[in-house]
Amino acid sequence: AQSVTQPDIHITVSEGASLELRCNYSYGATPYLFWYVQSPGQGLQLLLKYFSGDTLVQGIKGFEAEFKRSQSSFNLRKPSVHWSDAAEYFCAAEETSGSRLTFGEGTQLTVNP
Amino acid sequence: GAGVSQSPRYKVAKRGQDVALRCDPISGHVSLFWYQQALGQGPEFLTYFQNEAQLDKSGLPSDRFFAERPEGSVSTLKIQRTQQEDSAVYLCASSSPDRGLLGAFFGQGTRLTVV
Numbered sequence: 259a260q261s262v263t264q265p266d267i268h269i270t271v272s273e274g275a276s277l278e279l280r281c282n283y284s285y286g287a288t289p290y291l292f293w294y295v296q297s298p299g300q301g302l303q304l305l306l307k308y309f310s311g312d313t314l315v316q317g318i319k320g321f322e323a324e325f326k327r328s329q330s331s332f333n334l335r336k337p338s339v340h341w342s343d344a345a346e347y348f349c350a351a352e353e354t355s356g357s358r359l360t361f362g363e364g365t366q367l368t369v370n371p
Numbered sequence: 372g373a374g375v376s377q378s379p380r381y382k383v384a385k386r387g388q389d390v391a392l393r394c395d396p397i398s399g400h401v402s403l404f405w406y407q408q409a410l411g412q413g414p415e416f417l418t419y420f421q422n423e424a425q426l427d428k429s430g431l432p433s434d435r436f437f438a439e440r441p442e443g444s445v446s447t448l449k450i451q452r453t454q455q456e457d458s459a460v461y462l463c464a465s466s467s468p469d470r471g472l473l474g475a476f477f478g479q480g481t482r483l484t485v486v
Binding site: 262264294300301303304348350356357359361362363364 | 375402404406411412413414415416419427430462464466474475476477478479480
């Protein structure tokens with residue numbers, strides 16, 4: 259079955275430190291991949307997406323993600339975390355463009371001052 | 372409007388009550404999705420519309436759940452005889468034909484609490 263896995267339920271980092279959130283997918287063929295962020299009481303905001311081509315994708319708010327086909331991974335990174343980055347982050351995949359999204363369980367990010 | 376609008380933002384229902392959740396997608400967006408997000412979980416797909424046609428309703432958990440989009444714009448998700456396990460945030464998302472460039476846009480959700 260198609261699935262998206264985020265191994266880390268909760269991550270805590272210090273402000274200014276680097277960040278990497280892990281995401282693995284299980285699909286028959288390489289899906290389209292997304293990272294969303296959700297702040298308390300808010301909807302999902304798209305950070306970045308991978309459809310094809312370059313394996314390093316740049317997004318908003320200084321985030322980037324690297325697609326690794328050999329590892330079925332799409333990890334999200336940020337060189338220096340800000341306190342405002344504290345939120346829940348969801349990795350998602352879709353089999354074809356415009357189809358339903360399958361989400362991971364989410365990673366809750368806490369940022370310490 | 373500027374984004375996807377959902378109403379109400381919060382709904383408390385007594386067990387057994389019927390509820391209706393509304394989604395106003397971005398104008399011109401052909402595709403509309405409903406997702407259910409339980410506490411501490413990722414969103415899970417419920418149903419999908421392309422214009423007024425409901426093309427996929429495989430995620431609806433029971434026949435108490437019903438969705439419609441009669442004019443291809445506003446959509447309503449109806450839950451009959453609500454039960455406690457229906458408590459969740461219901462998210463609506465819409466996208467345009469060129470969504471390959473833009474992705475789906477999500478509303479803020481309706482938080483349903485069944486007591």
